[in-house]
Amino acid sequence: MDSYVRIFDTTLRDGEQSPGATMTSAEKLEVARALARLGVDVIEAGFPAASPDDLEAVRRIAVEVGNPADGGRAPIICGLARATRNDIDKAWQAVQPAAHPRIHTFLATSEIHMQYKLRMTREQVVERVREMVSYARSLCEDVEFSPEDAGRSDPEFLYEVLGVAIEAGATTLNIPDTVGYTLPEEFGALIAGIIRHTPGIENCIVSVHCHNDLGLATANTLAGLAAGARQAEVTVNGIGERAGNTALEEVVMALHTRRPVFNLSTGIDTTQITRISKLVSNYTGISVQPNKAIVGANAFAHEAGIHQDGLLKNQLTYEIMRPESVGASQTRLVLGKHSGRHALKMRLASLGYDLGEDELDQVFERFKSLADRKKVITDADLEALISDELYQPRELFSLDGLQVACGTMGMPTATVRLRDPQGRLHVHAAVGTGPVDAAYKAIDAIVQAENVLQEFVVHAVTEGIDALGEVTVRIQGQDSHSTLDAQREVDQPRTFGGYGADTDIVVASAKAYLAALNKLLVATGRYGPAEQVATHMVSA
Structure with a gap:
């Protein structure tokens, strides 16, 4: 289909490499389910060779999302692998259970990468591509190959490498602007040249994968599609290393809104975009800027x-x-303290949430508590309640009580009562520079998990003095390291994100901090793996 653009989502692989964006296996599975509902064609579920946990996460997605129980459309489940037999074996082990598995392998082709990173000659790179793509194809019928840093590679050498990859069995050729260096006219010309000069290209899908270092990722991706590429590699909210990747929502809505110009279409259910944006933001702890295109609060x-x-x-x-x-709503939902469970359930269903009775009970209890403090409950309030109640990982330490004293007189003091994983209560009081600082010091005294607070962001979900407040935090562990560090050859402390919502901003701050600490505790091995309460959402 010449006019159809395949959407290859790499939120769970490239997107997860954002500092602090690491997700648990259960969280990755829930995002994968949401991506399948969204209608993406390919889910790059992870980098199986990075760690046993990543391999298992990809395998679980291949089993559960790559083989839908209702017999519906199954997306391609893809695993990334460096051009080595070990990586390719692990990728195949992870994606093999899927109805439509794919191995994605890559090797750098720019002079600077070959000389300083790979320490390989052009001839060695060509031979490695031939050998490893052939090996991947011997395992899997669907093989994607990427010449890393293609945007800074010699085009003539690219044609040679890509031609060898096609001969070896590659079915998709992905052209990455790895460092976000090219301009739209340059990248479009690169794609056009590859399509014109690469032998055997008519038997492959040409893909584009652009980074946003100069703020041009979406523009470059659209230029590549206009030049003939028919797969776009993207992430939800544009998350990813450094300045991020091409944003899924921007590419999809550009093609949708300007269809007479591009004459291209996708299989994406656009009404699901806002919901998955919120889901990914909550799980990763990375807030969406208010002026972000398509999914920002001010869009x-x-x-x-x-x-x-x-x-x-x-x-x-x-x-x-x-x-x-x-999927964005401008409507104020008039729900208050006199509303019943049925009214709440119907409104949540209209927003796309199909909750079981136990889950509805949890949300209804929080809803009633909020309604006692807030006259009108809006759709945005309900989205925040759902996120806070059902999208958080299992709590190791949970907030059982919080009291603060602050103002111009005296010293800001917070008394915190936490319940530990064994159910025991711990109470501690601390003095800080403000109520949030005091609360965090009291929590630290109980949990005793060394970390550095890197980011603290507060914003109101809705307008008004009684607005529901959201807090996202990012902390850096002192001793733990990311499972992707080996892949990136960087030895740096791992970061964790947390999210909390409440009409009391100090309570929301404590919840967000505890959510991040719980992730840190699991990652450092002090407790078992985090579990996730799954929210079941109706497909539009």
Whole structure:
């Protein structure tokens, strides 16, 4: 299908390499399920050789998402592998259970990478590509090959390497702008040249994988698609190493909104975009900036009087897409303390959440508590309640009570009561520079997990003095190291994200900090693996 663009999502692999974005196996499985509902064609589920846990996570996704129980459409499940037999073996071990498995192997082709990183000649690179792509094809019928740093590679050498990969059995050729160096016209010309000069290219799908170091990832991806590529490698919210990857939502909605220009289509259910954006943000602890295209809080917000006047007369004056088309809601849901479980259940169902009775009971209890403090409960409040109640990993240490004293008189003091994994209660009081600092010091005294607080972000979900507040934090462990460090050859402490929501911002701050600490404790081996309470969402 010449006009169909395959969406290759690498949120669980390249996206997870963002500092602090590491997810548990259960969290990765839930994101994979959401990606399947979204309609992505390929899920790059991880880097199986990075660690036994990553291999098992990819294998579990291959089993459960790559073979849907309802017999529906199964996405391709892909595992990344360096151009070595060990990596390829582990990738095949992980993806083999899927109905449609894929091995994705790569080797650098730019002069700077070959000379300083690989310490290989051009001839050695060509021979390694021939050998490893052939080996991958002997295991799996679907093989993708990427010449790393293609954006800075000699085009003539690229044609040679890609031609060898095709001869060896590659079915998809991915062209990465690994360091986000190229400009759109350069990248489009590179793709056009590859399609024109690579022998056997007509038997392959050409893919593009762009990074955002110069803020051009989406522009470069669209230029590559316009030049003939038919697979786009993307991540939800554009997360990824350094400045991130091409954002899934930007590419999909650009093709959707400007279809008469591109004449290209995807299989994405765009109404699922906002929901999966929120899911990935909560799991990784990486907030979406308010002015982020498509999924930012301000993407469909208008404050200027001229804009408001125009919108009232015709929505198309200042909105090129409707918020409903990406699953965003501008509607205020009038739910309050007199609303019952049935009304709550119906409204959640309309938002796409199908909860079991036990899960509904958990959310309803929190809903009633919030309604006692807030006159009107909006859709955004409900989304935050769902995220806080059902998307958090199992709590090792849980918040049982919190009391603070602060102001211009005296010293800010917090008394915290935590329940440990054995169910025992611990109480500690501490003094800090403010109520949040005091609460965190009291929590540290009980949990005793050394870390450095790297990021603390607070924002209101809705307007008004009684708004539900969200807090995301990122902490850096002092002794633990990421399972991807070996892959990236970087020895640096691992970071963990946490999320909390409450009308009391100090309580939300404590919840977020505890969520991050619980991840740190699991990663350092002090307790067993974190478990995840799964939220079941209705496919639109």
